Amino acid sequence: MNPIKVAVTGAGGRMGREVVKMVLQDEQLKLVAAVSPSAGPVDAGTLVGLQACGVTVMPDLETALSNAKADVLVDFTVPHAVYEITRTAIQHGVRPVIGTTGFTPEQMKELDELCRSQGIGGLIAPNFSIGAILMMKFAAQASKYMPHVEIIEYHGDQKLDAPSGTSIKTAELISEVRQELRQGNPNEKETIEGARGGYYDGFRIHSVRLPGVFAQQEVIFGGYGQTLKIRHDSYDRAGYMPGVNVAVKKVMTYTGLIYGFEHVMD
Template structure:
């Protein structure tokens, strides 16, 4: 494959833990070419790629990078405040976005979708790019039809600032979409410590843990007469997200709007 046919990719937040992992994964892909890195913490104008052994543009401003190198795709793993601007600035320049940034709510995503629709620019936002996690979201929607009780436990590294995680919320939405009514929930009459049962939404108990040693772990426990059914996905390291990121970059070029979630990109969608 010639360089002309390769997808040119810019990585926002390139010096962060996810950004640096994305950098390696994209640099290893035969059909992609890393052309720029953006990070507010950068103090240099170039970044060396050890795999392809070349220097690329490095800057603090996404808009400056977009104007300088005109990539096909921007990959962004930052936060909601930054991500909203990434989507707008990229779409305005005809550049597609693959984002795993946390904290975007439905209103944010609706605004981004409207902007993408207006400009006919494809974008992908997913709460989790690990294939196993996407399957967990999907299968939770199927299982929710057959059980009336459920607890969701998610745990992440101690630096994660939002709770519950975006993946947990995607699991919750999948389970709600998969059934006609709320889950049943035990009523605690004597709660000795406040909030011991965790958060609650439509009968789903949601528990969040933040501690060193974790990357991302999601466990769904359904309960029924005489049985429990448990599904668990554990990301041991950030490399678990990279196959999904690469799939997202390849597929976003064929889209003309915002797609939320990686399920349809992988060939399946949430059960109704």
């Protein structure tokens, strides 16, 4: 069986380097392109501390995809660029596996239609951590029985979006099984704007941004005389790679755009 040919955007970033390393270390995958506006020209293997692999990091995605004939594109870049990156990949017949957040529902609908017209699959996932997906699933289950809930998510101070894509996805999963319930005192008043966090379907999402923090999230449920906390902590970017590896292989097997890694987990 021929290896899956993989292109990586954001190859010079911290997540992108982990993806390059993962691809180079899996015999079922073959790195055919690496894109970064600022990291090259350098061999992608050398960039991530491995042996040279013969793939030079390029600054331009269009050129890289035209030359590489990739099957899958993995993207961990920035919210303001990811829509165009994803659209470009699909137009080249390359299946997108996207770990960057920032898509609107309208954009995802358009990208799904574009995938289907090309006869390829695609995946947008706010989180590829298997532990984080389980946290979301457990939270959705708990909300059926304890509907009073709040989410607190923690990331480093350089994260661009708030709340995180993971917390939004968690909120969406909760809202699928929990009717909207406006929590707290009906006469509640914020003396400092934003103190109660962002409002979502009656409950709140709180975003903490501090140096020294990597990625954590806890979902807190309150009931009469008790609370329940479901928490997930990520300590290293390598922890996302088993999920990315699964996604790259699964995206070859279906047509259309899927939102959420939980839909392709084994």
